[in-house]
Amino acid sequence: MLKKVISKTIQLPDNRVITIETGKLATQANGSVLIRMGNTMLLAAVVAKEAPEEGGFSFLPLSVDYQEKFAASGKIPGGFLKREGRLGDHEVLIARLVDRAIRPLFPKRFNSEIQINISLISADETILPDALAALAASSALSVSSIPFNGPISEVRVARVNGTFLINPSPSLLEQADINLIVAASDSSILMVEGAMSEVGEADMIAAIRYAHDAIKLQCQVQKELMEAVGVEKTIGTTHHASAIVCYPIALREAIYADLYAVAKQHIPSKALRKEAFMAVSNRYREQLAKDQNGQEVTTTQQKEWLDELENQAIRALILNENVRLDGRLLDQIRPIESEIDYLPSAHGSALFTRGETQSLTTVTLGSKFDEQIIDRAMEDGYNRFMLHYNFPGFSTGEVKPNRGPSRREIGHGNLAMRALKAVLPPDKENLYTIRVVSDILESNGSSSMATVCAGSLALMDAGILVKAAVSGIAMGMITDPTTGRFAVLSDILGDEDRIGDMDFKVTGTYQGITACQMDMKVAGISYAMLEKALHQAKEGRLHILEKMAETIAAPRLDSKPHAPKIVTIEVEKEMIGAIIGPGGKVIQEIQKETFTNIDIAEQGYKGIVTIFAGNQEMLEKAVSRIKTITARPVMGEIYKGKVKSVLNYGAFVEFMPGKDGFLHVSEVRLERIENLEDVLEVGEELQVKLIGIEPKTGKYRLSRKVLLAPDVVAAGG
Structure with a gap:
């Protein structure tokens, strides 16, 4: 039977084109589409059980998985298995972007089990697939028989040199001061997540508006696709007895x-x-x-x-x-307590408590050898800043086995990482690999924002010269669709999150916003609501920063005595070989004697030597060895050397580490020597003076005789 293939196109503001195609691939799924932009291709397939399990679910059993196939970019996976395995954190984060946008749009009490699979099957290094994943999921749902109050879409909006761009290339994204993923229907905003470089609230709202204009077009094209397919929603809903x-x-x-x-x-x-x-x-x-x-x-x-x-x-x-469960006013922040240096053996630590939410956060400083290796279908490289968020069951008084990080923990950790990364010093000023770990010890609302606050304090305690302190706050909202009334809540409780219509996390400095994450539990939010939430969040954020400043107002000027030390030394490129030595003998010897890790890299016409030591004493010892090796001999300088070999006509003397000079037999004593072996022996130490350097060969000529001249001896030589 011939398949009926239907496709529609979406034109972006810069005239690039996105194509949506259905009817050719994965036709046994309830709905499937192929999204293509350039050479990037995503396949989305959605299936649902015709009837829920007996007794039904008390929630929507929706699962969303996103996977990047290595073959999509012409790569073979690393590791021993050489195949795709457990989803990586970046894949989980993209799946969460989709899940959070579409979950509120299924009919109330619809509880058929639904699974959405999105696969990157062809990659284009100039087009990021994460901004297309929700469009793929929504399109697959739209052409399926599954009830869905869509369509919706997501786009990335970035501001580069003052201009907003939709789904820009990675090279342009590196220059952006706003990088947001925005999800929306054609009428309202559903989800926002991203990072910013301390921008103002008005700039963020302008970016969201620009993104929404692009999304409206994508929603309209999906409606046209539905009409062309002739969709009939046949999978029924099941009502609980309640x-x-x-x-x-x-x-x-x-x-x-x-x-x-x-x-x-x-x-x-x-x-x-x-x-x-x-x-x-x-x-x-x-x-x-x-x-x-x-x-x-x-x-x-x-x-x-x-x-x-x-x-x-x-x-x-x-x-x-206008009053809340715990008696606070709508914009009132819970009591805050914080302290630093709580853990004496950590390189940096902070305990941050806000109401009944508490984070114990540590900072560990490592070397280049501790960098995280990135091996993905579309990205290779290294990561020098990591933030991990742990949410054990006891933090909420629950029994919960530890089975590795959940999707929620990965998402919260990523949000806090973005919030703090914006204020880190550039790599050339910060040589450490940094790992921040937040352990939530108590939770009643906004533990991810407590992580941001504790992480900021711990970084300053560790002596990392951050640009500014960062705080975070979670905003909630209660709405009444009938009357149009709404209330924006600052620093929400867990109960307020559970019963509310919005969870909007905003982080930033005194200067502006660094990251955000907004989830709606109802079908959207108006711009009036969004503006009020952002301005109320700013007031709360500044209040929290003031409380944090009472604990530590600026980073320590240096790392703690027990923290590892790190330094870089520039050397001449031709000296790299001398530092490494034959077969790595010299550098291995230095590392062994000083208990250090040493990395050497070429940079243009110079070498960069990075030394990582457990303490200051070992660092200084290693630095001294390197400087001795790379030091240039000075004409006329007197050195203490060691005889390496003796010949009839002279001896070779190592007068500096790795540098031998020739001591002619006529330069050993004032008087004539018949047999030099009777005068010098291998291993003997003696003082010599550098008296010449051959211009063509660069060989060094030494003299001991000049140090024995009467005038030298009289002067104490």
């Missing part, structure tokens, strides 16, 4: 009033607040066992119904009274 359970109105009103009263008590402790809400549930347990028709209601159905009622009460409290 969606149709009905209780007497009087019972509902009584429970709602009690839940509202608990919310209004402003209990600061998460645990005590949970107990108070549970007490309301327990008080009505018997009455909730049966609905208004006398039918039995399961415990799961009761819990879901009560949770929904609790959410409504908390949201109403915030909108009606």
Whole structure:
């Protein structure tokens, strides 16, 4: 049977073209598309089970995977297996960009299991695939039989030399001071994530608006594709029993009033607040066992119904009274405590606590040999700045086995890494490989932002000369679609994140924003809401920076005594061989004696020697050895040498490390010598003077006789 292939094109502002094609590849999936831009090609396939598992899910069982095939860029994977394996962190991060954008757009209570697979099958080094992944996923969903309140799309927007660009090349992206991935429908913003170089709130909003204009066109083309395909949404939705359970109105009103009263008590402790809400549930347990028709209601159905009622009460409290669960005003930040140098053996450390959220963060300084090796389908190289975020179960009082970093941990760590990387000194000024690790010890909202604050403090404690301190804050929002009312919340609690409509994390310095991550749990946000959230976030960010400055206002001027030391020395290119020695003998000997790591690289007409030592004493010892080897002999200078070999007509004397000179028999003593072997022996040490350098050969001529002349002896020579 011949396949019906349908394609549509999208024209970007700079006249580059994106093609969407369906009907040719992966046709047994519920929906599949091929996205092409230049030589970059992404295949997206989406499948869903026709009916959910028995009993259904209490959540949307959606999984999104993105994978880059090494063959796409003509490469064979590294390692022993030589095949694609576990998804890399960068692939997980791209999958998260897609997941977070599309998850809010499925019908409420739709709980068929859905899987979206996106594969990079052809790579173009001038076109980054991450900005096309959500377009591929949305297009596949749009042409499928799966209910989806799309279409949506994502684009990268960057500002280069004051000009906004959509999906720019990597070379242009390196020059950008704004680098954002924006997801949106044709009517509202859904997700924003990216990094910036301390830019203002107005600049960020302008970038989002520019991105949204491009997204609107991509959404329109997807609608045209749907119409051409003739999509019929046949996979049905399944409603939980809790969606149709009905209780007497009087019972509902009584429970709602009690839940509202608990919310209004402003209990600061998460645990005590949970107990108070549970007490309301327990008080009505018997009455909730049966609905208004006398039918039995399961415990799961009761819990879901009560949770929904609790959410409504908390949201109403915030909108009606402009006050929050813990009694704070909408823009009020929780109490902050911080300290540095908390761990005496770490190279840098900080403990940052905001309310019931706490991060213990360490900084470890390493050498070039500690760099992370990057081996990806589209990228090779090294990474000298790493940030890892750990979220153990005990931080929220839960039992959770440690099974490696979750997607959430990878995403939060990447956000904090971007936030802090913006203020690091250039590589030529910072020779260390830096690893920052945030261990969340307690969590009740915005642990990733606590990581940013603790990471900034720990870097300054380690003596890294950061440009400025960085703080982070998580913003939330409660909206009422019926009335149009909304409330923006600063420094949200975990409960406010759970029941809210937005999670907007913003990091920055006193000068401007360095990174952001926004997720919407409803279908979008208006620009008025976005502007208010950003300006309120700035006030909170500056308040937190002031609190951090009370702990440490500027980086230490030097690393701690027990921290490793690192230095670079420029040498003449021709001296590199002397430092390395035959078969690496000299450099290995220096490293062994001084317990250092030494790296040598050519740079133009000079050599760069980088020495990494465990302490200052060993560093100075290694530096002295290198400088001795690379020192240039000076005419007329007196040296202490060692006899290397003796011949009838003279001896070869090593007067500097790696430098031999010839001591003619006539230059050994004032009187004539018949047999030099009777006067000198191999290994003997003696003082010699450099008296000549052959212009053509560069050989050195030495004399001992001139040091024995009467005038020299009289002068103490």
